[in-house]
Amino acid sequence: MKKLTLAVLCALAGLSAQAAPVTSLPGATVLTMPLLSYFGAGPLELVPGVTWSSANGDAVFGYEGGYGFADNGWWGGGLTMAGTNDQGSAMTLAFSQAVAGVGAFFNYSPRYYGPAAIAVYDANHTLIESTTLTFITAGGRNQGEFHGFMESTPSISYLTMTGAYIGAANFAVQAVPEPETYAMLLAGLGLLGIAARRRQA
Template sequence: MKLKSLLLAALLAGAFGSAAANDYNAPTVPLTGGPIDWSISFGTSHQAGAFTDTYTFTYSGLPGTAAGFFGNVATSVGQIDFGTASLNATPLNVTNLGGLSFSYYTSIPVQGLLTLVITGTSYGVASSYAGTLDVTAVPEPATYGMLLGGLALVGVVARRRKLS
């Protein structure tokens, strides 16, 4: 009877112990700033094991480009090795150099809701990482057309005044 109880306890511990407790799904938060530049800081801590972190950000939704950085420096209590990362399904390069792990990215086209997914493995008692995400709106072609039209109009008015 004791063997059955021990087996049941081991199975239950294994089932609950293998849950994705190390994963982090951040609440959706707006980027700050605007109307041209937005930014936000993010990060979290992990106990030893594999993780998948998902961050969701909102901003004006205008087409733009994203740039940012996230990283971890090993401490006496742990370190992180990043596995993969993506921003709106665009893969980001990650680098793991012993006690230094990071990702630096620029010129990622974005629009609307932004989803950043980071996977990796934490070693030691506790590890954390932090980063920033910046979005710069790119004016639409119509905006450039209106600018050129306005400059042409100013040129015509200036030329008329000069001739008069």
């Protein structure tokens, strides 16, 4: 029994330290970006409690004009977006209260500038998880993919987006994990219990 309890505690510790990259956030709240056509580094408020900023003084925020991703297409008229507007700069979303999940609709310019990356950090700026965007679109208007992260607890305080003229629209957050997240956690713990019993037998 002590071995099983230790295994469960180790599993929970591992789950709280790592987020899962996801391509959807069921039940998430989509954050409405103001239409500002802003060029600069910010910081600017996306919604109360969520702040956007960029390392590039020519980044865009609340922008609906044409924004190109070379062979990966372009955005304009219908997607209010934020973009680094640079091949190597980063932009950041900061949350005054940590969230369990965050993501956005992304596109980037891979042909000339390679992949882009997104990452999440806790309140101490410790990396929780990162992933590289490598998708290719058909090259049309307002195309891209949703990517993000989901944690078992609300511990995400920052989302960073880096490289390849990355653009983001339709930011979405989950303040607390969805019931499906708890279901997956319980299923994982159940499998750990079964494995521990088999080892004892």
